Amino acid sequence: MKKILITRKLIKDSEDKASKTFNPVFNTNDELYSQSKVIEMSQGCDGILTSLTDKMDKETINKLPNTIKIISNFAVGFGNIDLNAAKEKGIAVTNTPDVLSDATAEIGILLILGACRRASEGIQSAKDGGWKWSADYLIGKQLTGTRLGILGMGRIGQKIGRIAKSLGMVIHYHNRSKLSEDKEDGAIYHDNVKSLFSVSDVLSICCPATKETENMINKETVEYFPKGAVITNVARGDIVDDEALIDALNRRKIYAAGLDVYKNEPNLNPGYLKIKSAFILPHLGSATKDTRIAMANLAIDNIDEFFNTGKCSNKVN
Ligand code: GLV
Numbered sequence: 001m002k003k004i005l006i007t008r009k010l011i012k013d014s015e016d017k018a019s020k021t022f023n024p025v026f027n028t029n030d031e032l033y034s035q036s037k038v039i040e041m042s043q044g045c046d047g048i049l050t051s052l053t054d055k056m057d058k059e060t061i062n063k064l065p066n067t068i069k070i071i072s073n074f075a076v077g078f079g080n081i082d083l084n085a086a087k088e089k090g091i092a093v094t095n096t097p098d099v100l101s102d103a104t105a106e107i108g109i110l111l112i113l114g115a116c117r118r119a120s121e122g123i124q125s126a127k128d129g130g131w132k133w134s135a136d137y138l139i140g141k142q143l144t145g146t147r148l149g150i151l152g153m154g155r156i157g158q159k160i161g162r163i164a165k166s167l168g169m170v171i172h173y174h175n176r177s178k179l180s181e182d183k184e185d186g187a188i189y190h191d192n193v194k195s196l197f198s199v200s201d202v203l204s205i206c207c208p209a210t211k212e213t214e215n216m217i218n219k220e221t222v223e224y225f226p227k228g229a230v231i232t233n234v235a236r237g238d239i240v241d242d243e244a245l246i247d248a249l250n251r252r253k254i255y256a257a258g259l260d261v262y263k264n265e266p267n268l269n270p271g272y273l274k275i276k277s278a279f280i281l282p283h284l285g286s287a288t289k290d291t292r293i294a295m296a297n298l299a300i301d302n303i304d305e306f307f308n309t310g311k312c313s314n315k316v317n
Contacts, residue, residue, distance in 0.1 A: 002046040002307050007033055007054050008074070011289065014296030018049075021304050035060040042068055047303050049074060050081070058085040070306050074299045075286075076100055079209040079236055083317035094302040094314040098155060099294035100286035105159035107285045108204055108234040111258030112148070112164065114279035115230045116141040116202065118256070121276050141201075141230065141255065144168035149200025151193065151216070152207025152235065153179055160204050160234075161187050172199050175207075197224035202232065209236035219244040222253065232258035234285055237265065246271035249278065260285055 001023040009030035010018070018024040025041060027033070032053060033041065039060060042048055047070040050056060056071060061082055070092045071081060078095050086093045114120065117140040125131040125138070148164045150157045153175040161171045162185060171187035173179075174196040178189045190196040193216065197203065203225070207213050217231060218241040225231075231254055233240055242263060248254040256277035262268035265283055272278045286295060298314070306312045 002303070003044060004047045004049055004303060005038070005042045005045045006049040007038060007041075008051040010074075010296045011293055013293050014300065017297055018300050021300050022046075022307075039063045046070075046307070047072065049299050049303065051075065052077060052080050054080060056081040056086070058082045061085040061089055061091065064089070064091070070094065070303055070312075072299045072302045072306075074295055076104075077208060077236055078316050079238060087317045092306060092312050092315050093317040094299070094306070094312060095316050096295040096298040096302075097314060099298055100291050101155040101159055103288045103291040104156045104234055104285040105163065107260055107281065107287075108156065108160040108206065108232065109163050111232040111234055111260060111279060111281070112143070112160075112202055112204060112230070115232055115256040115258030115277070116143060116146075118277065120279045124276075141228075143202075145170070146201045147172055147199050149173065149190075149196045149203045150187070151196065151203060151205045151239075152213075153183075153187070154206065154208075156234065157204070157206035158183060158185070160206060161185060164204075169202070172196055193221060194224050197221060197229075198226070200225060200229055202230040205231070205233040205235045205239055207235055207239065209238040213239050215239070215241040215244075217241060217245055219247075222248045225254065227253060228255040230254070230256045230258065234260050237262035237268075242269040242271065246275065249275050 003023045005025045009027055043065050046067055049072045052075045068091055072094045076095050076097050081093055083093055118138050122138055146169050148169040148171050150161055150173040153173040165171055173187045174190045174193055216239050222244050249257060258279045260281045261283055272280055302314050
């Protein structure tokens, strides 16, 4: 049986499956392993099941034992892994697409609603007590008839688009390539971000973090939006230049932000904490029991498929 290091604790059903599939090395205390600990723990292993909290950069990958043939990431995103370094060392990298699209799209919609309807301020007032209803109390932005720009129209973006359309939003999107009419479902394609941002009353960031998308929301691009737009991010913090967004929120160029992901998680830029109109969540995108089990099972199956068939359906490098 192949010996596999599993860097974070999984839900019990998934750990049971891992025990039946290979010889797992579990992290029973769910300790956050340092890079050197991952290297140490992977001695004698054939593969590693990583999580998005593991920073598998070039240096770490180069120091892994030569017995490691696969890194199976327990996430759809793989910005935590240096894909080229893994490829050069002959290590396959896999992810867990599809199974988390619905759960993540739900959080994407929550971010839009929470930011537009001032949920953070509302929750705080309800807890503080003493609030008084009045005709203009905590007035927010209604979604009906509002234009939603979707940056990255993959599975999560498409699902957010379908739900938002049912809420009466008008959907625009930018993607590397235009989708088929069937997948577009009436959404309007923009072949560049400037054009998309200029019609986005609300933006939902759903694209992967890559060199091309890093800091795509920045000092310059934030000016492309209509005044009072709302920016939400359910993808990765690396896509947003925090200082630029915080400044735009403070100037009210941007009305509100809905964020589930950050640079340097969990140490998000403290500037967000001072902004009342920031609706912020602690990376909950895929956090439902069914989804986390489905993701872990797929991460396990990816390893099993690789060693047993030589195929690697969810390989990303
Ligand atoms: C969650 O953020 C994921 O990439 O799976």
